Amino acid sequence: MSLQIVHFNEPVLRKKGEKIAVFDAALATLAAEMVETMHEAAGIGLAAQQVGRALQLCVVDLREVEAPFAWELDGAKPPLELFMPLAIANPHLTIARGAAETVEEEGCLSFPKIRGDVSRPHAITVKFQDERGVPHILKCDGMLARCIQHEADHLNGVLFIDRMDKKVRAEIDEKVKALAKETKAAKK
Numbered sequence: 765m766s767l768q769i770v771h772f773n774e775p776v777l778r779k780k781g782e783k784i785a786v787f788d789a790a791l792a793t794l795a796a797e798m799v800e801t802m803h804e805a806a807g808i809g810l811a812a813q814q815v816g817r818a819l820q821l822c823v824v825d826l827r828e829v830e831a832p833f834a835w836e837l838d839g840a841k842p843p844l845e846l847f848m849p850l851a852i853a854n855p856h857l858t859i860a861r862g863a864a865e866t867v868e869e870e871g872c873l874s875f876p877k878i879r880g881d882v883s884r885p886h887a888i889t890v891k892f893q894d895e896r897g898v899p900h901i902l903k904c905d906g907m908l909a910r911c912i913q914h915e916a917d918h919l920n921g922v923l924f925i926d927r928m929d930k931k932v933r934a935e936i937d938e939k940v941k942a943l944a945k946e947t948k949a950a951k952k
């Protein structure tokens with residue numbers, strides 16, 4: 765079953781996610797439904813907040829992404845097909861030592877048709893648990909590092925528009941305001 769994606773400015777998008785403490789069948793089902801929802805929307809990442817749940821859980825799938833990126837999962841380099849789609853619970857991110865910031869255009873499934881440049885560190889290490897509670901360490905860069913940073917922000921109630929520099933943010937301001945209005949009107 766696919767889930768409904770909430771749009772800006774639903775209050776749940778600003779909520780910090782609760783830590784996942786129980787890795788049961790319900791959590792695995794939620795992760796699977798989030799993957800289905802992300803695929804249907806042709807996205808590469810989706811956070812629990814975006815389906816109305818304030819939890820430390822997101823999913824990513826970069827198998828179709830052409831932009832280059834490197835990764836090392838638990839000290840190995842498995843093919844993407846072996847670990848994606850990937851559910852990430854309770855992520856803890858650290859920026860790779862000496863990693864430069866890079867600027868790329870980002871979009872977000874909670875902001876349809878709105879895109880803008882965001883600067884983020886190029887390489888990170890993320891410690892997390894999968895949907896069964898198994899701990900992992902993923903070192904990555906490029907688009908994968910960017911995607912995980914974008915999703916991890918969601919889990920803390922932070923949105924990509926918050927990360928834009930003032931000029932970029934100002935350029936999309938009208939669209940963002942119109943979206944908030946549309947979201948509010950749809951609730952009535």
Ligand SMILES: [Zn+2]
Nearest residue numbers: 871872873874
């Ligand atoms: Zn997003």
